[in-house]
Amino acid sequence: MPELELIAAIEAALRRPGKRVLTGPGDDAAVVRAGGVAVTSVDTLAEGVHFTLATHSHADVGHKALAAALSDIAAMGAEPGEAYVALVLPPGASEQAALELVAGMDELAGEAGCAIVGGDVTGGPGLVVSVTVTGWADSEEQLVYRSGARPGDLLGATGALGGSECGRLLLDGLEAELAPDRRDELLARHRRPVPLIAAGKALAGAGATAMIDVSDGVATDAAHLAERSELEVSVRMADLALAPGVDVVAAAAGRDAAELGATGGEDYELLFTAAPGSRPTIEEAAAGAGASVAWIGEAASGSGLRLLDAAGQPVTLRGYEHLAG
Numbered sequence: 001m002p003e004l005e006l007i008a009a010i011e012a013a014l015r016r017p018g019k020r021v022l023t024g025p026g027d028d029a030a031v032v033r034a035g036g037v038a039v040t041s042v043d044t045l046a047e048g049v050h051f052t053l054a055t056h057s058h059a060d061v062g063h064k065a066l067a068a069a070l071s072d073i074a075a076m077g078a079e080p081g082e083a084y085v086a087l088v089l090p091p092g093a094s095e096q097a098a099l100e101l102v103a104g105m106d107e108l109a110g111e112a113g114c115a116i117v118g119g120d121v122t123g124g125p126g127l128v129v130s131v132t133v134t135g136w137a138d139s140e141e142q143l144v145y146r147s148g149a150r151p152g153d154l155l156g157a158t159g160a161l162g163g164s165e166c167g168r169l170l171l172d173g174l175e176a177e178l179a180p181d182r183r184d185e186l187l188a189r190h191r192r193p194v195p196l197i198a199a200g201k202a203l204a205g206a207g208a209t210a211m212i213d214v215s216d217g218v219a220t221d222a223a224h225l226a227e228r229s230e231l232e233v234s235v236r237m238a239d240l241a242l243a244p245g246v247d248v249v250a251a252a253a254g255r256d257a258a259e260l261g262a263t264g265g266e267d268y269e270l271l272f273t274a275a276p277g278s279r280p281t282i283e284e285a286a287a288g289a290g291a292s293v294a295w296i297g298e299a300a301s302g303s304g305l306r307l308l309d310a311a312g313q314p315v316t317l318r319g320y321e322h323l324a325g
């Protein structure tokens with residue numbers, strides 16, 4: 001199918017954008033009524049680097065590419081706006097595969113209150129999906145940066161960690177004794193991550209001082225907060241909330257469960273700091289947005305990341321330097 005026809009078919013399959021969009025696909029460019037400040041993030045997934053089609057459907061790939069970009073918008077505390085999608089299709093890619101990919105993305109866009117309003121399709125050597133997402137806020141004061149943590153702040157993490165990495169290990173063929181439902185949950189955490197839009201806005205509104213989404217693993221992302229806030233962040237490994245089944249998969253892989261939870265990427269939970277006095281407000285706001293909070297460490301004057309065991313002694317993680325580097 002010629003590209004122009006495919007683009008027309010994709011446009012026809014997209015849900016109608018909301019009131020903010022003055023004109024979407026079909027003109028030379030999209031026109032959107034702006035909010036106070038624009039928040040923009042790009043995420044690119046490449047076949048063979050970030051996923052393989054042996055373990056991901058085209059709809060999974062579309063979902064995941066948009067989820068990763070929306071998770072960045074969530075981590076700023078912004079309202080999702082519009083998505084712009086660049087698609088590189090390899091030789092032999094069917095029209096149906098491209099439409100499935102876009103449908104997977106459009107379904108998540110609908111759930112997140114985001115509209116896909118522009119994009120481009122071209123041919124290339126492998127499947128690549130690049131998604132640019134805008135978010136909106138009335139003013140900069142509503143947003144939360146990585147740089148806002150203060151000494152004495154507590155470090156919190158939403159939800160449960162390590163699930164996506166366990167899903168990846170299982171998709172790669174690791175055998176582990178899991179109930180079928182548990183296994184499916186872990187696979188879904190890897191293939192269909194959920195960006196925490198409501199929790200991001202709730203945490204921002206409840207006084208989170210710094211925030212980042214957990215894309216590279218808590219250890220690496222906590223180090224980013226420490227660096228940008230110019231202080232030291234400590235993480236108590238024993239306090240990490242691990243996703244159900246992580247213990248079983250870690251044992252099957254011959255790895256420590258807490259270490260897997262601290263280094264596993266693509267969980268797309270939110271990692272944030274808050275003053276100790278905001279703790280009840282934060283917990284209530286997160287619960288109202290359907291997210292649990294584990295308090296896993298704190299910020300102090302100094303620099304860098306400190307990982308602590310249950311006795312408060314420093315821990316080094318296998319493979320962590322590689323991840324952080």
Ligand SMILES: [Mg+2]
Pocket residue numbers: 071072075212213215
């Ligand atoms: Mg991020």
